[in-house]
Ligand SMILES: Cc1ncc(COP(=O)(O)O)c(C=O)c1O
């Protein structure tokens with residue numbers, strides 16, 4: 001736990017700097033001015049940081065990088081990643097619609113999901129997505145019949161459950177045997193699905209997919225993943241092996257994360273140890289590790305309630321509706337005052353949201369300067385992944401705006417919702 005120190009600069013997006021007067025700015029614009037212009041709460045993304053992370057991921061190995069759009073998705077981001085030539089993974093018809101509307105070449109889309117509907121599968125085929133990742137025998141048959149009726153062939157990967165337990169929160173583990181995702185390797189279902197797709201006239205078996213979970217720090221889990229798949233790879237010599245995403249990120253100042261280079265070294269080391277043909281196309285699907293550290297969230301403090309001998313509650317104008325991760329996974333975050341970035345954070349408080357839930361806690365033990373007062377702006381870094389994308393309208397709280405910043409200044413990528421937006425589906 002960080003105690004009595006200023007915020008670690010490495011938790012801030014790379015375009016951030018702390019001015020001599022202590023104000024934190026992003027590409028020369030004070031975060032306090034962004035809060036004034038766009039209101040709070042507000043997600044602020046450093047566009048150059050996103051591009052740098054995408055380039056780092058791409059440069060780490062001769063693999064194909066498909067950004068996992070569930071981590072954060074908006075049209076403007078699709079345009080940016082499209083210009084960089086990245087591929088994208090989608091996991092629903094809605095994500096597919098946004099990626100298509102952002103203009104990404106459908107051939108660079110990978111379509112996931114353990115329960116894709118008939119409509120979603122048809123849309124995937126009609127848009128011409130590059131790869132459909134087939135998750136069950138029912139889906140394989142549904143997809144085949146859609147393709148038969150259109151006289152087309154779908155390029156598919158078979159999703160395999162490698163039976164690897166990655167060391168992460170059980171809610172975000174996906175590679176173990178007891179999971180809703182994919183075909184079990186152990187039971188032989190994976191081989192049956194591959195054989196079935198090879199026999200089909202309307203399915204083109206391009207390769208296999210596996211994903212062992214999210215927020216993974218121990219790279220050894222990836223070695224085990226490749227090891228588990230090696231028998232299938234040797235037997236079917238797939239053109240493509242998609243090893244999923246899941247690389248962990250640091251949310252707290254004292255956490256150390258593996259780099260894309262280290263991840264690549266482990267994966268390629270395993271592939272080479274297991275003599276996987278070097279011509280095999282390797283795909284990875286980083287979501288969190290590509291986007292999380294590029295953003296922070298700005299909040300305004302509304303009330304400060306001191307319960308003597310117990311704790312001090314600092315209530316902000318957002319909460320579990322813009323960041324459900326602390327409630328869902330007990331995830332830790334840090335906070336700082338963008339007006340006083342170099343100030344020593346010498347007071348431990350509990351930052352809570354404005355929702356009608358005692359559990360609506362953003363940071364249980366947050367260190368902030370003791371000068372913190374009602375009306376101040378605070379920021380939580382590393383909120384670029386699974387914050388906005390999992391945001392809700394609980395208590396009919398409008399979802400906040402998303403602002404992109406680079407050397408051209410700040411601009412809206414997604415506007416904040418209004419009460420009118422909240423009413424637009426009402427009859
Ligand atoms: C199939 C698949 N690929 C990629 C990801 C991205 O994971 P992460 O954001 O942890 O990199 C996920 C989410 O866990 C996933 O389910």
Ligand SMILES: N[C@@H](CCCC[NH3+])C(=O)O
Pocket residue numbers: 070172214215325329385386390
């Ligand atoms: N939403 C989760 C990760 C889920 C990964 C998607 N399969 C998180 O915030 O950590």
